[in-house]
Amino acid sequence: MPNTVLGKVSLTPQGAYRSGTRYTALDLVGYEGGGYIALREVQDIAPSDDGVNWMLLAARGGEGIQGAQGIPGYVFTPSVSAEGVISWTNNGDLPNPDPIDITGPEGPRGPQGDSVVSIEHTGGTGAPGTTDTYTVKLSNGSIAGTFQVYNGADGNGAGDFKADGSVPMTGNLQMGGNRVVGVGSAQESTDAVNKSDLEKAIQSVTITTDAEPLKGSLNPVQSGGVFSALSNKVNQIITLGPEDDLNTITTSGFYRLNGVEINVPSGCGWGTLSATGDQNTALQIVSDHINKQFWKRTYRNSSIWSEWIPIPAATPPQEYSLPLAAEINPITPCNYRKNQFSEVFVGGSAGGLIEDGAVIATLPEGFRPKQTVERPATFAVSGAQAAGRVTIMPDGNISVHGQTSATGVVFSMDFVVAN
Structure with a gap:
């Protein structure tokens, strides 16, 4: 009976799908959770249920039920001591592993090093102002290095700083910010002073000052720079006398006057002098406490003083009642006043039958403006407020x-008078 080749007639499992592998019909592969059968020879075509290259045999199963919570883990943290012992700690209050010494055994001791056996003079003549060379030799016969030494200006250190201090220095000692330590107590006036001696000296100083700064004081504290400094302070007043000339006072300061000094304002009683300036320009102001009068004068070009000029004192202006027209009555005081700068102030509130253009008051002479003055005003009309204006004529x-x-009507005006 003849044999007939039927070809491949059963599924051939090939495991998981691999890109690059050639598959033939009836090869069975797994891909993304499903099972696929190759329908023909195929390579580098991912399995899918396309009915041409692949056929889905078994689809991927659904999501399974979540399992039970596992036992929580714990963290063991190692640390190594300076002695090389490793130990652990953990966050679960659990027993830790035994410590382990991780240091190795001590190594063999190395050979002994070489030492300095001599320092020899190997260069230079020792002549003043020159430098000699010295060589350092080691115990193994080798040379460690060389260094140089300056012989000094005279060959013995004269003119240079010496450790015993027997030769004075000819230049400055530059410390580079470092301290000089171990300084003994001073014996001579030219000796250096240590901190302890300096503190004792400060504690023993007694400063005696005048009760108040006085010109010409012989007290060494007040008569020098301290006196000059204090005389420039606002709260320091220097008392002057009959021998003092106000023409000589050009620097800033405060002085007490008795009215007997030279070049004081005529008729000045006791009071104070305020001076500001320098040798080129100055200003003096005198306050006479007896006559309640002020004067001022200036100084320039080294020697030229101006005359004393009285300074007028400002006084509050007298206030008068405004003369209202016969049919007008004050609601609040209607007043007028004039200050020392010839400025007039008029204002108040008045009531009555007030018509457009009506004259409600007349200012007397001496309080009238140079020209017509017009200002806003507020009127009461039918129980409400209304805007308008008030005019003052030169008459x-x-x-x-x-x-x-x-x-x-409520009004307020200010202006400068005609004379």
Whole structure:
């Protein structure tokens, strides 16, 4: 009976799909959780249920039930001591492994090093102002190195700093920010002073000062620079006398006057002098406490003083009641006043039958403006407020404008008078 080759007639498991592998029909592979059968020879075509290259045999199963919570883990942390012993700690209050000494055995001792056996003079003549060379030799016969030594200006150190201090230095000793230590107590006036001696000297000093700074004081503290410094302070007042000339006072300071000094203002009683300036320009102001008067004068070009000029003292201006028209009555005081700068202030509130253009008051002479002055005002009309204006003429008449029938007006004005 003849044999007939049927070819491949059963599934051939090939394990997980591998890219680059050639598969033939009926090869069975696993891919992404599913099982696929090759329908023909295929290579580098990922399995899918396309019906041409592959056929899905078994799809991937669904998500399984979550398992039980596992036992929590613990962390063991190692540390190594300076002696080379490793030990552990953990975050679960559990027994730790036994410590382990990880240091190795001591190594063999090395050979003994070489030592210095001599320092020999190997160069130079020792002549003043020259440098000689010295060589350091070791116990193994080798040379460790050389160094140089300066012989000094005279060959013996004269003119240079010596450790015993027997020869004075000819130059400065540069310490480079370092301290000189071990200084003994001074014996001569030219000796250096140590910190202890300096503190004792400071504690023993007694400073005696005058009760107040006085010109010409012989006290060594007040008569020198301290006196000059204090005389420039605001709270220091120097008392002057009959021999003192105010023309010589050009620097800043405060001085007490008795009215008997040279070149004081005529008729000045006791008081104070305030001076500011220098040798080129200065200003003096005198306050007479007896006559309650102020004077001032200036100084320039080294010797030229101006005359004393009285300084007028400002006084509060007298206030007067504003003369209102017959049919106008004050609601609040209506007043006027003039200060020392010829500025007039007028204001208040008044009531009555107030018509547009009506004159409600007249200022007397001496309180009238140079030209017409107009300012905003507030009127009372039918129980409400309304805007308008008030005008003062050079003849002193004060008139209202902007409302035909008002029962009150509030105004405030200021200006400079004609004379």
